[in-house]
Amino acid sequence: MNEHLILMEPVRLALQGIVDRMQSRMMRAAYSSIAREGGDCAAAVFLPDGRLLAQARSLPLLLGSLIPAIAGVLQRFPAQQMAEGDAYLMNDPWSGGTHLPDLIVVRPIMSGTTTIALAAAILHHQDVGGMTAGSIPPDATDIHQEGLRIPPVRWRAAGVVDDNVETLLTANSRTPGNLVGDLNAQWSAVSLGARETAALRQRTGAAFGAVCDALLAQSERMTRDALRQVPDGAWQWEDQLDGDGITDTPVRIAVSLRKQGDALTIDFTGSSAQTRGPVNASPSSMMSAILFFMRSLTPHAPNNAGCLAPATWVLPEGSVVNPRLPAAVNARTATLKLACNAMLSAWSLGASREPLASNAGVATVLSLGGTAANGQRWLMTEIIASGAGASASGDGTSGISTDVGNARNTPVEVIETEAPLRVQTYAIREGSGGVGSFAGGHGVQRAYLLLEGHGSVSYRGERHVSRARGSQGGGDGAPSAARIERADGRIDVLPARARVEWSAGDRLVIETAGGGAWGAPDRVLMTPKDQPT
Template structure:
């Protein structure tokens, strides 16, 4: 029997690559699953608004869970931000580093990234990282996503990279600061512990994997990253060279109603790709601004679609040049408000997909609805007890060359799950009176776009606040290759006295017992010219 130690160096590495890829992916996925099981807040436990990944000591992505691309991509700058402030030589076993600052590798303030060094024989061999959307980190509105914020200081506690934990445990001073700035300190502590449990699990497993792989562990990791790079470059080579532009716009910034432009240009030359957001709007007063870490999520998602069978690591980013103009919507300067960056990143991702659909290959997908409605409902019960919860509502997927878009799904950089009605009604004095598909809201075409969804909430007692962050109230998800656009989103409050109040794409408003909040999310774009029959609602896109 031939032993690995008897093989030539390149053969020995090749023999280890596939087992290591599978082991790393399994570890990342188990970290994700464990974090969700242990999470306290429903937004993470039920909605899955969290992510886990593994990195090499130099900050290169080694493996990531199959979870939420919006958070996965942003972990790369978060790890870089930690390494910039805490070099490997300053790290000790048991350390964990925390941040959320958008100008130090973070995205928006509720997303707290935690990074933990993995030691073996006294040296750091890897880093385990996890990101989780926390229920509340302070700021001017419950849930820390005020849709009318005009600067980051209104959005909550901003943390540059700090040492949250050492071998002795959580640092009391950091814990006290976090708890003092949250409306739900017990949830915050519990969700941080869920992140920590995921990281320690990942560290244990990765240490075992490294020992099993042997002394050439780092070389095999390098080979996996190089394999992903080769496969991504090969996918790019299969597409003719060219330049493609896509323009879209957001429905105001939450403060001003004027549309906000997103422009992307794809330049593909040989086995390299440039994604350039020059021409996008300058940074805005409202909270739609997206940090570079947030924008990397859109780029990483797209690059992973080029060779989805490749190992899930940093190799896919090597052929990419990402251009984000300073002082713009997609690379704002301090103190820009950023809490609603999800809408910007989703439309940016849609723009990339739309531009790619114009490539001569004739393959691709029409723009998705571009909506992940983020809703924070809070209030006070009749007995004076406060309540609050956050959820994400999906929309419609764009159609593709050979299939209709799916209805009511979280698309592109999203991958959040539906919050069950039973959980909502157990946590808050609410009744969910309707949850259904908005049939016919997807754009018509040879392949129809996916439909959005409708949610209706009734407040049962007391007073409350609604923080609503939607999109596509004015703009629509365009079709591709002759397909029609999807329908708009609509949100409104039906007051107990019968009055109806329409909500803009971003709103914060009070409501009272008996009032109903009705949300209908947009549909995705259709693909290809529609025949007479194709304009009719197509039941095949309902899951």
């Protein structure tokens, strides 16, 4: 046992280094700018029974969903039947996936003929078919309109690609070159993870399994200790989406946290029924929000699934957080972000006497595609951040991915290189954060001019109607806005989710929401030196 204790920290650091290098390798090798520049991908290592052992410090929106994805792969391909060089591929939300552009690659890590671990990589691909370029149609009403749905399949055997699988994939993509290139980037990442984890296992010897179990137990213990520090109670929070892309009827996100001792129940009962539009989030997607929240309780704990052990979650079947097949799900990002923010806000009611203001909770996703003047087709996907809520500690941060977000902006130079676009504006949207003793973080403004040809815009925003709430008398954040300024002077105002056509000379303007403020503007704040002794 003492040997295990001595090895725990070196193994923890080694595993974290492995998954972070997997992430870096995948981003460096990726063809698509959304992965290469935006970081819309994630990597992790699992034990052969499906327990998350380590995850990269990357995109929580994707990291948590790898847990049910691995379970889906193992259900069809048991670990004991895997072989060296095998790789498995999937994206089906009802088999553990998120939405269809997020392809997941899993490679077994072998010691001889025994599977000792699993390396996984998920990446948002540019296009996997469906009714719109980019495979994120904001007006989809059925999963089959969103692209090619792939249950767990064997993609490689002994390292060799199954040509039948790859032919099927490329035939259904508008950007087959990017798809193959990005899949190869994922293969490179999981191969690195397999080599380095196998080498770590060899160095550690027979103690490897016990040390991994101890790291999971340490994360659980630290999380339970954090829960014990908060008085028992129940706290609720509600928020709403600005419709589902088909109607403007608000979509309710409700959560109740019930904490007793060192255990916590997360209950989304009261959330709206599943919608006709694509804002539904499958349980595998919701795992990302739940894991993010549980990790936030003990951010210094080992970066594994041990933090989930004290939690029980309720996702009512047939609701927006657990839809039935064939629900459309491509716009689930806004649902996850508001669900995550709801958990953080509800928890702050019990854990703090002065709760946090709400984050804007917006990650605007644009899929822009078209045909240039020379007839060449182009396609790119872009993610735009918003503002964070303020707290008793200070102002909210402007232009940042919050909650399950951690994506990076795409540099203007990259956008203008890959598409016939000129980015005319890229700035902090001053005045969009709530006003208070501590101001909410401001959103972001982007403006794109289409230089030639024509094309389509798939716009997925949020907070066009609802606002990020202030706390303790602080003001709410400003709502989002989007519009197309036509070359002939007309202005088309876009709702929270929209699909429109545009032509050369048209200008797309995006303004994301601000975070809520903390404290009334005239509230007198005391610095620590002013506090009474």
